[in-house]
Amino acid sequence: MLCFLMPARCYAVFGFFLLMSMSTQALETIAPEALKPGMKGYALSVFQGMVPERFEVEVVDVVPGPWTAKRTLLVKAASENAVRKIKAYGAGFSGSPVFFEGRIAGAVAYGEQFQQEHILGVTLIGDMLAELALSERAGDVSARVACGTCELLPGAMITIPVVRGDIWMGSSGTVTATVGDKVLAFGHPNQFVGEHVVLPMHRAEVNGVMAKLDFSHKIVTPTADEIGALIWDGEVAVVGRLGQKAPMLPYRIRYAEKTFNMEVVQHIEILPGVVNAVLGKVVDSMAHIDPEGLDLLVKYHIDWPDGERFDWQQRCSVKQLAGQTKTLLTTLFSGHDAVQRIDIELDEIPKGQVAKIVHVRFGPEAGKQAQSVPLYVDFLLRSGERVQRVFSVPIPSAYGAAIFPLQLMVGDALRPNVSTSPRTPQQRAAWLSSILRSDELVLLYPGERGQAFYAEAGLTRQVIRLPWRLSGTANVEIKVMHEK
Numbered sequence: 001m002l003c004f005l006m007p008a009r010c011y012a013v014f015g016f017f018l019l020m021s022m023s024t025q026a027l028e029t030i031a032p033e034a035l036k037p038g039m040k041g042y043a044l045s046v047f048q049g050m051v052p053e054r055f056e057v058e059v060v061d062v063v064p065g066p067w068t069a070k071r072t073l074l075v076k077a078a079s080e081n082a083v084r085k086i087k088a089y090g091a092g093f094s095g096s097p098v099f100f101e102g103r104i105a106g107a108v109a110y111g112e113q114f115q116q117e118h119i120l121g122v123t124l125i126g127d128m129l130a131e132l133a134l135s136e137r138a139g140d141v142s143a144r145v146a147c148g149t150c151e152l153l154p155g156a157m158i159t160i161p162v163v164r165g166d167i168w169m170g171s172s173g174t175v176t177a178t179v180g181d182k183v184l185a186f187g188h189p190n191q192f193v194g195e196h197v198v199l200p201m202h203r204a205e206v207n208g209v210m211a212k213l214d215f216s217h218k219i220v221t222p223t224a225d226e227i228g229a230l231i232w233d234g235e236v237a238v239v240g241r242l243g244q245k246a247p248m249l250p251y252r253i254r255y256a257e258k259t260f261n262m263e264v265v266q267h268i269e270i271l272p273g274v275v276n277a278v279l280g281k282v283v284d285s286m287a288h289i290d291p292e293g294l295d296l297l298v299k300y301h302i303d304w305p306d307g308e309r310f311d312w313q314q315r316c317s318v319k320q321l322a323g324q325t326k327t328l329l330t331t332l333f334s335g336h337d338a339v340q341r342i343d344i345e346l347d348e349i350p351k352g353q354v355a356k357i358v359h360v361r362f363g364p365e366a367g368k369q370a371q372s373v374p375l376y377v378d379f380l381l382r383s384g385e386r387v388q389r390v391f392s393v394p395i396p397s398a399y400g401a402a403i404f405p406l407q408l409m410v411g412d413a414l415r416p417n418v419s420t421s422p423r424t425p426q427q428r429a430a431w432l433s434s435i436l437r438s439d440e441l442v443l444l445y446p447g448e449r450g451q452a453f454y455a456e457a458g459l460t461r462q463v464i465r466l467p468w469r470l471s472g473t474a475n476v477e478i479k480v481m482h483e484k
Contacts, residue, residue, distance in 0.1 A: 027177050029125045030103035032062045032071060040078055041100035043108060044155030045093050045174055046206045046218075052155025055081055057098060060119060070236065073098070073106055073122035091217035095174035095185040097154045098122050104154075107176040107237070109187030123187035125177075128237040132182055135196075135232035135239035145226045145245045152178055152227065157204035158240070159222035160190060160230050162274045163251065164200070165262030169278060172204050172220040176237070183228065183240035191270065192233040199230040199265055200246040249338075253279060254345045255286045266338060272329035275342060276322055283318055283346065294318045295354050295469050300328065301343040310428065315349060315438045315469035316412065324412070332428065349469060355379040355387070357441075357472035360408055362393075366479040367404065370397035373478060375443070377408065381468065391464060396448045399480060406445040408474045411436025411463065438469045 039059040044052040060074035075098060096108040107128060110121030152158065152175045161170035173186040183201070207219040229246040232239035248263035260282060264274055287294050295317050302310040310332065316324050325344075333339065356379065363374035372394045379387045395404055414436055436442060440463050447460025 027125075027129075027179055028103045029129075030100050030105050032073065032105075032124055032126070035059050035062055035073060035100060035105060037061055039100055041075075041098060041105065043075075043096050043098045045096035045108075046155060046157045047209055048206055050156065050203070050205050052153055055079070057120075059100070062124075070127050071124060072110070073124055074119055075108075075122055076119045093174060093218065095176045095187050097174075097176045104177060107174070107184075107187035109236075123236045128176060128184050128187065129179075131232060131234035131237040132179060132184060132239055134234060135182065144243050145228065151242070152183060152203075154178070157206055157218075157220060158183070158185060158227075159202045159204040159220060160199050160238075161202060161222060162199070162265045162267075162270065163262050163278050164202075164222070164248075165251075166260040167262055167278055167281065168222055169274070169281075170222070172218065172222070173238075178242070181228075181242045183242060184237050185240065186238045188236060190230065190233045190238045195233050197230055197233050197267065198244075198246045199267065200226055200248065201228045201230050201240045202226050250341045251275065251278070252341075252343045253282050254343075255282050256347060258286060264342070268333050268338070271333060271339065272326050275329060275344075276326045279325060279344060279346075280322055283321065287318070287348070295349040296321060297347045297349055298324070299345040300325075301341075301345075302332065302339060303341040305338050305340050308428075310432075312432055312435070313437075314412065315353075317469070317471075320412070320438070331431065351382040353468050354382040355466070355468035355470055356382075357408060357470065357474050358386070360474040360476045362476060362478040363390075364478070366481050367395050368481050369395055369399050369483070371395050375406070375476070377441070377474075379466075379468070379470075389466070391443065391462070393443065393445060393462070395480060396446060398448070399446060400482070401446075402480060402482075403477050404446065404480050405475065405477045406443060408472075408476075409442045409444065410438055410470045410472070411440035411442050412438040413473070414442060436463060437465075439467070440465050441470060 037059055040056065041059070042054050042056050044054055046052050056078040057075040058078035060076055062071055062073050064071055094107070094109050098105045098108060104125050106122040106124045108120050109123045111119075154175055154177050156175045157172060158175055159168075159170050159172040161168055163169040171190055173190075176184045176187065178184070202222045203225045204220050204222045207221055209218055226245070228240050228242040229244040230238055230240045231244065247266040249266050251262045251264040253260045253262075262278070264271065264278075283294075283296075295315065297313065297315050298321065299313040300310065304310070312328075314324060357377060358380045359378040361376050363376060367373040372392045375391045375393050377389050377391065379389065381387060393406060443462040443464070444459050445462075446458055
């Protein structure tokens with residue numbers, strides 16, 4: 001199987017302040033035409049700590065593709081030391097610079113699983129420098145980081161966090177080279193091919209390499225030393241700028257009595273997924289019982305730059321949490337460039353507050369036009385208790401069919417009755433008011449002419465708030481007696 005030597009994903013809570021230095025001399029490159037099979041060279045990467053180590057490689061060939069539309073340099077281990085190190089190659093090694101005759105040829109970026117000869121694909125430096133030229137359109141910003149000596153060695157580790165603070169989440173890879181205040185790394189895309197981005201860039205420490213038969217990866221801890229920002233995510237390289245500060249927004253999760261304070265990237269396209277991923281990690285680690293059987297009361301608080309505040313709460317199961325949060329945030333953020341703050345609070349719901357619809361029936365065997373008939377609904381609580389509720393359902397005065405059907409559903413199973421994503425405060429308010437909750441029982445049945453909620457189906461709805469998170473659905477019907 002073909003694999004990117006993708007950036008290692010990092011999850012860490014603590015970091016260390018460590019500084020590295022580099023030479024800012026002009027980048028000396030070697031052309032692919034000068035690379036001949038059997039030529040010996042070396043590569044640099046960090047295997048432990050923060051200091052890059054050297055290992056020997058040998059040119060196999062320069063070939064078209066195979067991983068991009070461009071040419072790729074293939075190299076293999078050229079010594080026992082190199083064989084030992086390349087066996088451990090995998091995620092986090094992307095960007096490791098490769099040198100021949102003292103000049104840089106490119107960056108290790110690709111590999112295959114279950115190899116016998118440990119051949120690595122190297123992105124050519126000329127293609128990476130072309131990405132550097134494209135990044136020039138990314139204008140600098142006035143915000144700067146106080147990083148002391150903002151320098152990096154070729155072969156050093158960096159982390160691009162999308163979340164940092166009490167929880168870290170992001171991607172880590174290797175520095176290929178620095179040109180002025182620009183950093184070339186990875187040898188392949190990070191997440192956004194061909195996009196200008198502004199994501200934080202930190203130094204990182206390698207705690208070790210998890211060697212696996214299929215695909216190894218570095219175990220990485222980002223340091224607190226922010227040294228710049230990623231500004232370009234290209235096809236064959238990412239580009240960072242030393243000293244530039246990336247905008248971040250506060251993100252807080254409270255789970256019961258425990259609070260996690262973090263910062264998350266101000267990138268509206270990935271924000272819903274990132275917020276959702278961290279939320280899932282918190283629930284998995286904090287749940288007092290098996291998360292599969294857990295129900296939560298979730299409260300969302302979002303501040304917008306214009307001073308508007310969004311507050312909404314929902315009962316849901318852990319299984320529903322990811323889909324609910326991502327849908328909610330994706331819809332809310334659609335058409336917006338920035339969010340000011342995100343707070344999410346989670347509390348576990350006791351067993352007795354979860355109920356399943358188990359039986360439904362109308363009271364009489366038949367009803368009449370313009371008459372309200374009782375509907376009996378039995379609920380089974382998770383505690384084992386069975387509870388019955390009675391609701392009144394009106395049969396329309398002009399109803400002409402012989403059978404009157406009714407469907408019961410849980411509120412969160414219905415889509416909001418809004419056709420477009422909300423962009424203005426007024427649209428957001430309308431959209432929120434149309435969202436039904438998981439503690440709301442919805443009765444769908446034929447309505448009076450001209451008063452149907454779902455006009456295309458001729459159905460109206462009755463929404464009943466109950467003291468439980470609900471599950472299940474049911475269909476029931478009653479005969480209608482017509483006056484002769």
